[in-house]
Amino acid sequence: MSGPQPHRALPPELLASPEWREACRRRDFTRVFRLAKVKAGIYPSRIAALCGMTPSRVGEIMSGRRSLAHIDVIERVADGLRIPGAMLGLAHRPWEIPSPVGVQEPAPQLQSESEVGSEAGSSGSLDDLLALADGQVTRSTLTALRSSVEDYWRRDDQHGGAALRPAVVGHLRYVTQLMRTTDDTLRRDLHSLAAELARLAGWAYFDARQYSTARAYFTQALSLSRSYGDRLFMANVLSCMSLQATYDGHPADAVALACKAQDTARTVGDQPLVMSMLNMREAFAHAALRDAVACHAAIGRSRDAYERARGQEDEAPTWVRYFDETKLIVDTGIALARLGEATRAEPLIAEGLRREKTDQQRGRAFHAFWLATTQLQQGKIDAACTSAGLALDLSASIDSPRVAGHVHEFQRRLTPHAGERPVIAFEQRMREVLG
Structure with missing residues (x-):
């Protein structure tokens, strides 16, 4: 049985219209499908065939009785209707990137720890080509990239991280490529951005309960932060790995990772807010082990460190100020609930x-x-x-x-x-x- 038939590009005037762009930005597929029908003449049965869906499901979406949230389905819609990935908050779709004649591109691959700083996947992606052609990174480039990372974290808080994975991984590959083409003056800043994007990718896969992939990205973030000597950020990544180990049924590993994070942070000096968060991660791990004595001790250390941090929050790293x-x-309550x-x-x-x-x-x-x-x-x-x-x-x-x-x-x-x-x-x- 053959798959969905290829679809020609949507009319440029539709792609450029504010109504279409806003519908895509909101991932309002009720409006997207209606506009595709009215403005491009693509009827529900055709939408269903192109996107690998049933006509009844398309009808429910168009009537507003059903929504789309799963990233795999959203990617199918983007590919079926030829909606550029950026419009839906996705990485560039494969059909947006022309392949060299007679050359088959390898599938993008996650970098292992030993490959950090090397090319992160296919050399033919649009982002890679732009980076190679430009070869210049300015302070404004870094500001824009940091703004994107901040927006990703905000969207993660509001809507969950699972849907962000393609965009975050695409940005990570882009920044990693820039690291290879820029001069030494900004390379440390790019390493810092790449480490944060790798941590965010790990977090997004963790939120999607894909723990093995999450751990690989956390490992990449740890290696990147170590390469430019940011030991506080290393502690941050270790704390994420500790929380994942707690969820993944390895509480003893979670304790070891949380304690290692604390030891790493101590080498930087007094960081009371960081230590408060790290002790709470240790408390979670002890609670999962049902070790009440150790859990209460860690909660006490977290509370004491937080009291020392009062009035100094602005001096703490930005990534820990959520604590x-x-x-x-609430985290104290959760630790006690686990107990x-x-x-x-x-x-x-x-x-x-x-x-x-x-x-x-x-x-x-x-x-x-x-x-x-x-x-x-x-x-x-x-x-x-x-x-x-x-x-x-x-x-x-x-x-x-x-x-x-x-x-x-x-x-x-x-x-x-x-x-x-x-x-x-x-x-x-x-x-x-x-x-």
């Missing part, structure tokens, strides 16, 4: 949720899940289902397999209470939201 008093409170100390954990997590900004949707979804967990541990079925319902509603607007996994995990814990009214209502709502 404020609200984060300290099974639900009575002490519940008010802390509830207070953290009350304080959190409404645009931090993924964080709020996680914390609502943990609040529901503590309430379920105490037998508060009605309250637990209400809190889990908040996590469920928030998860509908973000692309985070980690959040979805937590919601499903909570639903499994409800099995002993399957006949109770709050549980029946929650599971019905779960079917409506997650399908």
Whole structure:
């Protein structure tokens, strides 16, 4: 059976129209499909054939009864309708990059630690060619790239990191190529940007629960930061790896990584806010091991370090400033919840949720899940289902397999209470939201 037939390019006037660009930027596929029909004459059955979807699903999307969030499907739509990747926040699509006649490009590959600083994949990508042709990096180039990284982190907070992976990896390859073509004066800054992009790529794959790939990118970030001597950023990457090890069922490794991160940070001098965050990562790992004594000791060290950091937050690295008093409170509650100390954990997590900004949707979804967990541990079925319902509603607007996994995990814990009214209502709502 043959695949979808190739589609010619969309009309230039449609691609250039503000209405189309805004629909793509928002990933409003209801509007995208309607515009494709009205402005380009591509009817639903044709859209379905081009994008590898069923006509009924396309109809549901066009009527607004269904949305698209999974990155693989979004990439299929981009390829089927020939929507340039940048319009949808994706890396350049393969069909946007002309291949040399008679030469087959190798598939892009993740750099191993030993390959950092070398070419990150195919030499024929548009970004690579532009970098090679220019060969110049200015301060304004660095400012623009840093702005992109800041925007990626903001979007990660608001909508989850899974959908960002192609764009982040594309930027990482671009910056890595620039490192090979620029002079020494800006190379350190490019190394710093590449390390941050590699950490962000690792985080995005971690959020997608693709732990092996995440670890490879974290390793790349660690190697890059070591190459230009930023030991505080090395501690930051080690802390990410510690958190992943906790999630991946390797809590002993998580403890070792968190302690190594602390040792690395100490070589730089007194960094109380960094140490507060790193001790909390250690507390998470001890909680996963059910080592209450070690967990409480790490929480105490985190709290003490935070008190020393008060008034000095502006002196801390920008990447750790998210760790404020609200984060300290809610993370303490989560560590206690992991230990099974639900009575002490519940008010802390509830207070953290009350304080959190409404645009931090993924964080709020996680914390609502943990609040529901503590309430379920105490037998508060009605309250637990209400809190889990908040996590469920928030998860509908973000692309985070980690959040979805937590919601499903909570639903499994409800099995002993399957006949109770709050549980029946929650599971019905779960079917409506997650399908």
